[in-house]
Amino acid sequence: MTDEVKALPEKQPHDPTTDDGSASIIPDSLKCRADNFGLVMFDELASLWERNLFCDVVFEVNSKKYKCHRIVLASISAYLQRIFHQTRRHVIRIRNIQNEIFENVLKFAYTGSMEIKNSNVFEMIFVCSYLEIPSLVNVCALVAVDLIDPQNCFEVIKFARELRIQTLHEKTLEFILLYQDKLFNETEICMNSLESVLEFFNDRTQLMTRNGLPVSMSTRETYFMKFLSNYVSLNNLFEGFADLLQFVHLPILPASKWKHILKSHDQIVDNALIQYFLELSDLHRQGKRIECMPVFWDTVPHEKWNIVMDKPTTHPVTESQFPKVCDFNDNLVTGPEVAVTSMELYFRPWLYTEDKVTDVLGGMKICFENGVEVSHGIKPKSKPTRLEKHIKKFEIKLTAGELISAMDLTFGWCINGLTFYTNKGRQLGPYGGIGGDVHKYKPQTNGQFDHFHCFSGRVVTTYQMLAITHLQIGWACYDTDNKQGVGGSENHETEQTDLKIQ
Known part of the structure; x- marks a missing residue:
């Protein structure tokens, strides 16, 4: 091993005297360093x-x-x-x-x-x-x-958790959440070990999110049951499905959900023990308790998402003045964890004369991130009538992760104007006319994930065209503290339950 050693700093030849004639101080030691020694x-x-x-x-x-x-x-x-x-x-x-x-x-x-x-x-x-x-x-x-895929993702997340490798655990969870809708509808996931998937779902303290919002408990259990049904079908283990079913929180899974999941599996549906478990879940949902029910059915929270409806707008009119066409309510169209991605608003003149005062809301369309669309009132036509040519269309598009966090409504005899405020600091609007008083709305709970979710209201006829009244705003509210929600959902104590496969 050879290397050049240098003294730092380099010194000039020693001069025993300084410029003013006094004696200089000679250092006792000199620090040295070898370049690239390491x-x-x-x-x-x-x-x-x-x-x-x-x-x-x-x-x-x-x-x-x-x-x-x-x-x-x-x-x-x-x-x-x-x-x-x-x-x-x-x-x-x-x-x-x-x-x-x-x-x-x-x-x-x-x-x-x-x-x-x-x-x-x-x-x-x-x-x-x-x-x-x-x-x-x-x-x-x-x-x-880079090797994480649907066939090993649950094996990897179990591996990372056991070895406490935080980066790998976070990246694998990110993969699962990003592709969750596709992941649980295909059979590739069944290449993971049953134990690894059960371990993931049995840890109900693990918060599953979609596009930044927590998924509902029913959605989570739907994923779980889809995996189990695909797993037993792929491996021809129908006899063992009843044993696996006891790990699903059936009471929070609507009957329509599990019926849809199992409808293509006759060997599962016809099993008497499986039917017994499903009957137990119905009894539990009705508030009845039987000793043979799985204990964790009582300890897992029923639901943290609620839809809270604000009071509807009031209008000084009667049905004789505004004949009612229909009432609408979107709070059951899709789950509260599914965010709105875009809206279309259709405003029409209040009067069809040269003395028209303002515009009123005549129709609207809401699109959710899962592809569901709902429309009310006026709908666009390829060949509009003379009156319909006066309709003004406004389109609202939200960016990824953007939620409507507050809203202003102006209304008199009908809804005159709408203004939206988002969690990213954007103001959208005002759209519509200028009449009516301004009323400000926002979620009552102001939680971490609270946002606008839906409308309910009434479609009426005025001046030969449709208009919207009695508009009611639905806010999706997530109970981060696991207390009773504003919407009055049932409160259950939370307790982590460890389930083991025998």
Whole structure:
């Protein structure tokens, strides 16, 4: 090992006197530094290892021996550091590890580099985690992230949780949540072990989200039941479905949901034990308790999402003045965790004369992120009539993760104007006419996820055209504290329940 050593800083020839004639102070020591000392030392240690010089320990792995230096391996592995402290034995045997994996660890210890293969990256992570080499675990985890797919995602998240590899766990959960709708409707997920998927769903403290909003408990259990039905069908395990069904929180799963899931599986539907479980869930939903019911049915919260309806707008009119066409209510069209993505508003003149005063809301269309669309009142026509040509259309598009968090309404005899405010600080509108008084609305709970979700109201006829009155705003509210929701949903105590497969 050779390297040039320099004294820092460089000194001029010593002059015993200063400019003013006084004696100068001669330093007792001088700090020196060798350029690239660390890299040179690293290369020298690797050279000594390759030539088997000065090695003081031998690792025996599957009958193959590796000569090494204790000080080098102790510097990267806290586990081996403890082993070396506990024993001075010259030969240390290691079992249950591939030679290729151990050779990679040694190469990393002496050179700082190694080859990571997709075929054994997870075994590499396991070994490095066991040996307590965090830097190598993190490097391998970055490679493993690119290997996450529907066939292994639940295996990976279980693996990451057990080894406490936070980055890999977060990336795998992100993958599951991003592709959840597609994931639970296809059979690729069934390539994961049953144990890993059950472990994921049995941890009901794990918050599942879609596009930043928590999914409802019923949606979560729907995913779970879809997986179980696909799993038993793919593996022809219909006889075991009744045993698996006891892990699903059936009481919060509407009967229409499980009937739709099981309708194509006659062998499941016709099973008497399965029918018995489904009957128990109906009894539990009615508030009846039987000893044979699974205990966790009582301990998991019924639902954290609620739809809270504001008071409807009031109008000084009668049906003789505004004949009612229909009432509408969208609070059951889709779940409160499904966000609005766009709206169309149709405003029409209040009077069809030159003295018209303002515009009123005549129709609207709401689109949700799951593809559901609802329309009320005036709908666009390819060939509008003379009166319909005066209709003004306003289109509202929300960006990813954008929610309507407050709203202004102006109304008199009809709805005159609408203004929307979003969680991203945008004001949309005002749209419509200028008449009526302004009324401000926002969610009553002001929680983390509260947002506009739907309308209810009345469609009436005025001046030969449709208009909307008695408009009521529905806010989707999420109970982050797990207390009784504003909408009056039933309150259940929360308790984590660990379920094990026998």
